[in-house]
Amino acid sequence: MAMEKNDELESLRSQVRDITAQIMRNVHQRMELAKQIGEIKSRLGIDVKDEKVEHEIRLMVLSLADEIGVGRDFALQLLNVLLAESEQVQAQKRPQKGQKQTHLGIFMKAKQLEASGKKIIHMEVGEPDYSPPAAVGESLAESFKLKQYHYTDTRGIPELRDAIARKEGVSEGQVVVTPGGRFAVFSAITSLLKAGQELIVVEPAWPAYKECADFIGAMTKALLTTLENKWAPDLKQLEEMVNPSTKMIALNYPNNPTGKILDNKTMEKIVSIARDNGLYLLSDEVYADYAFKKFASIHEHGYDKSILVSSFSKRYAMTGFRVGYAIASRDIIAKMAKVQAVGITSVAEPMQHAALTALGEDPSENVRTMKKRLDFVSGKLKEMSLRFVEPDGAMYVYPKLPRGDDIALVEKLLEKGVAIAPGSGFGDNYRQFVRISACQPEKTLEKGIDIMASVIKEST
């Protein structure tokens, strides 16, 4: 009996081998077609990526999947593997884009220059120069005596989770403490998206969202905003971008780099687009304290697939402590905590106690300082006749250069001891912008901007 079954098994396996070979041959044929398409596109100067064609083929595959009884997720996964390969095959014939330069890359270069003895004015990085609350220093000094140096619950020490839950008006099970807001973004994106699925970001954007999506093979679609339109997203365009592979929209208001805050009506509309399409809504609110006009957290929209990301870095100038947190439904927090358990076990305990201490402190002096500095930077940039939108919040100004590209200016300035962030680090379409961080005293900012002004003038 077992023998007969094994014969049957062998016959089925042989059929599997045949059909696998057939699939491979078809895939090869598909690639050859892609190559030919690529050559034509190259001659016509058309972009390799064609959203409309992709969209059509995706709908075709989904309807076919329904018809023949293949799971939609699996069908899309397979299609995405094929699309990615086609794109690569076509792109091979194209000139390579230059290596992308981000604010973090410039910061690393600046750090290396400093290590070799050069003085640098840091206007590239979002790191306030003022000190964390003094009480944080005391907490740090105490933590060793109190033996606060052990593994903790992956989601954070209970006292800190409770304090955050109280501050945010949620239950403790909706909180995870992370090593910086960045890891909250990382664990949200990597736990909620799969390879081939899509994330929508509103550009210009902090590059982390795309980096995290890239990391797991998810795709990022950019909704472009413009200086001319005061960095407001076009919601009709947003609606049109959503397709069956879309799983998440990432928002970041007050915005890095533009300083934009969306009005409530726009936020409501975005939430309703997310709700209608079952999308996660990642709301990175690490600059929420630095809001100079009304800002409403994603919370207030009561959407169960939203994830709020916050941090101690900007509010309390505690960048180097690496503590942030996320607020979401229990289900989402459980998924994010799993990523954290895999990656880091838990956040350093002395840092968690420092954060707990900070929560009792008032950051409003920091906010006033930042507002004054941003006004100062804005004034200077106006004198230079640069075009920009005055920030509603956050810590940056994002002006447009009169001419030339961002990288050339950034590198020339670095030679002169001034570090600023290239605009293209926030999106390929922003090569004529730079981001100036107002995290230094006015005197330092003045010096840096004056050097920038003279370099821009020279290049006329």
Add this chain to the structure above:
Amino acid sequence: MAMEKNDELESLRSQVRDITAQIMRNVHQRMELAKQIGEIKSRLGIDVKDEKVEHEIRLMVLSLADEIGVGRDFALQLLNVLLAESEQVQAQKRPQKGQKQTHLGIFMKAKQLEASGKKIIHMEVGEPDYSPPAAVGESLAESFKLKQYHYTDTRGIPELRDAIARKEGVSEGQVVVTPGGRFAVFSAITSLLKAGQELIVVEPAWPAYKECADFIGAMTKALLTTLENKWAPDLKQLEEMVNPSTKMIALNYPNNPTGKILDNKTMEKIVSIARDNGLYLLSDEVYADYAFKKFASIHEHGYDKSILVSSFSKRYAMTGFRVGYAIASRDIIAKMAKVQAVGITSVAEPMQHAALTALGEDPSENVRTMKKRLDFVSGKLKEMSLRFVEPDGAMYVYPKLPRGDDIALVEKLLEKGVAIAPGSGFGDNYRQFVRISACQPEKTLEKGIDIMASVIKEST
């Protein structure tokens, strides 16, 4: 002219749609065959996963890929998507395995019990009870005054990288400082493996290796070792496991959980298998200080695709500081640093200075303490007539239970205030083992083991 080209483009696109539909139909047919195979396997009681069949089909696909001119990496990626789906289709018909319980899961449960007021003897977690060096406490107290609370280079502050490089006899460019040894493992596995590629682990194993591979959709193959064979890996079997999808072997000596240290000849043979097959060799040496017989680091084998992982957690009892590091070639370190930049920006700066201070301290007293405790635990387990191999190193003893399964014992013990780690957390084949961590004073260990002895006796 442009019009004609567009016609040609349209015709090619229509062919792409047709061939894509054909691929989907073939894939559907393949799934139907897989389902039939699954039913037969289920009736015959055969495992869903059949390594030999997978291996054959992989070789077939590779040779076909070469023949028709499809890239090997892409062909394997596509095949792996198909194999994963077949496996899932077949497994759907099977009874689910129970939720896996790891030492970290038990630790979380124990922490929750403690939060509710229960006293727990912690023999589940690898966290020494002794204190970090006193100088570390002073460094912590100083770090606020010294303004050591900023973003740092993603790879770590230069002073710490230099000190580690000197200690390990490598150049500074071969070092990355990580938030715990775990993140070094995470960034090595996630940056060097792709979805569908394979990692070989020697089981029983710390579950992190498999977790990190799972995270990016890479597959883990276990090379099983046995108590009977004194936990030595069978190198012939290792050689046979390597296939074109294999990219990395993960080693962990002194071993968690068995305490095993491999002799130099065995290590040399493993390195030569890795070298012959171009495999990365991840060597997790976080217990290197706790070696009670000769232990040679992977370093000494001069293999350029090796990654050494180390940590301050065990050596200096600094678990809660979350500082570890990796040593590898510059290329590998650059890839790992990129993951770190995406996930966490940098390691908390006060923690890095604490680690730098610790490097100047002598951990040999800790090592003597641990050896004494392990001898004590071994003695107690002998009295209970449990079978185990006396550890060559690390901080654990891994005895075999006379009967019953690990989870039942672990849960009964937790009720009685004793936390130990289930053996199956280190591999499905070790349900008759438990891991006892010797990170408590002898008196505490004695109490815990006595309770364990009485519970085992009761269940006779």
